Amino acid sequence: MPKSKEAAGLALRRVAAERLRGVLNGASFSPLTAAELEDPRDRALANRLVTAALRYHGPINRLIGGLMPRGMPRKAPAFEPMLRLSLAQLLFLPELGDHSAIFLAAQAMRADPATQHLVKLMNAVLREAQRRREGVELTAQTLFPPALLDIWRRAYGSDAVEAFGRALREGPALDLTLKDLDPGLGASRVLADTVRLLERDRPVDQLAGYAQGKFWVQDAAAAIPARLLLARRGARVLDLCAAPGGKTAQLVKAGYAVTALDRDATRMARLEQNLERLGYRAELVTADALDYAPPMPFDGVLLDAPCSATGTFRRHPEVVWHRDPAGIAARADLQRRLIARAGACLNAGGVLVYCVCSLEPEEGERQADWAAAEGFEPWPITPEELDGWATPVTKDGRVRTHPGQTAPGEKGGTLDGFFVARFRRR
Structure with missing residues (x-):
């Protein structure tokens, strides 16, 4: 049969x-x-x-x-x-x-x-x-775990958290960082060299200019930290926890001599492929950042530290259900050790940019306070460095983006949650 x-x-x-x-x-x-x-x-x-x-x-x-x-x-x-x-x-x-x-x-x-x-x-x-x-109720109360809701309401207020729920339902736009000129994608400028496509379902590798290395995918918020390093052209810069390489590419584009380090060999292979497509070069090191001792100190370090990644829930909704207070505390401890290691890799007067794609103050604001208490000299960020976009710049001169904010640019829309603080090594 x-x-x-x-x-x-x-x-x-x-x-x-x-x-x-x-x-x-x-x-x-x-x-x-x-x-x-x-x-x-x-x-x-x-x-x-x-x-x-x-x-x-x-x-x-x-x-x-x-x-x-x-x-x-x-x-x-x-x-x-x-x-x-x-x-x-x-x-x-x-x-x-x-x-x-x-x-x-x-x-x-x-x-x-x-x-x-x-x-x-x-x-x-x-x-x-x-x-x-x-x-079926679709509010922040039903869309997110209670433990995170409590933290977020205290940090950002109830109205912002309800906007988080709308951002989750809406999903992310497709943001690109341009290598040079817009390859004719019909995209809208967001901030600096970041542009936005609202057609979320278009395969990236089929976009005009992809094979020619004219852009890379990077959320508008994720593209902010590398722009804030502000070292001299040709400066030696270390990108700690670098894979998959969006920030590395930004640093190379800015004219720095870049060393990109990550402990994950598979992710480093992907970073290398991304740089090859873009026609960029950097020194690649596969190692644990906590054990890394450079032969000579750097002028700048960008530390995109491992974190809970709750700020990425628009594209990774599962992260909010996979996180718990114990896990966040463990990551916060690792982040402090990485900040200390980053400082040890810097010249006197060198620049440290610390960032996380987390909405948790324990991984962002409190870490910046700790770094300042440990002797890192805060270097405040100004709205002028973000093309006049003042919304995410705090009174302490740090950057805090979240999905309840509207991105700059004519098409607006939401963006990932990111925290950025900048320091000089005394």
Whole structure:
């Protein structure tokens, strides 16, 4: 008897569910590649489903809690990710239709011996979710974990945190740092050499000028720290924790003699590839920053320290659900050790720019206070250094961006959360 043909769309959902399963178990989300799904349309849809499931993780949690008070079925690990993908489609991607979400979820259960007995449960939960979807609440209270909400409200205020929720739902624009001139992308200028495309789903490697190395992808906020080093042209500059290399490229473009260091060999290989595409050169060092002792001190150090990365939730929604106070405290301790090591790599009078893509004051403002108390001389940042954009410049002369702010430029939009402080070594 011939084998029945698999339902269209089921294969891509299986791949998407497996990727989501990994993220639910603590992995970071990375978009599916051509090696995993060859058809670009299937790949785009799978990535869209996973992203929606992550972006609306909080509301989906609440709905599942109401529909399944006894929790997920045991010994059926494929059930939960498929359920979450299907709920994401039903509730937040209505243009894809209800039928495929429900039908393909049931088909996926039937195709797996470990879940064949769960077809009726899957159907029942999704049908009830259909009936309840008008009551799904989409506010900061439902979109983010309570522990982070408390911290953010104290730091930024309730109105800003509600704007965080809108930024999460909206998702990020595509920001590019230009090597030279705009390659004709129809992009809008944001700040300095950063431009913005609002067409989020365009594959970067298919944009005009990509293969020729005319730009690199970098959020508008992430592009700020390297511009603030302000060393003399030709100065020796160290980019600590450099991969994947956006800031390294900025430093090379600024005319510095750059050493880029990172402990991760795989990420350093990616940095090298990015520099080759751009036609840039830097000295590359694969080493642990805490053990690094340069043969001679540098004129400047850019330290983009490992952090909780909560400021990147627009493009990595999973980060807010993977963070806890203990993890943030551990990163804060590492950051202080890295600041001390960065200082040891500097000439007297050399410049240190410290930054994190975190919204947590423990990793930003408090670290700058600590550095100042340890003898680093604060060098205040001014709005003029940001083309007159005063919004993120604090009274202490530091930079604090967050997704509740509107980016400069005619198209506006949101941007990542970043903290930047600048010092001189006494």
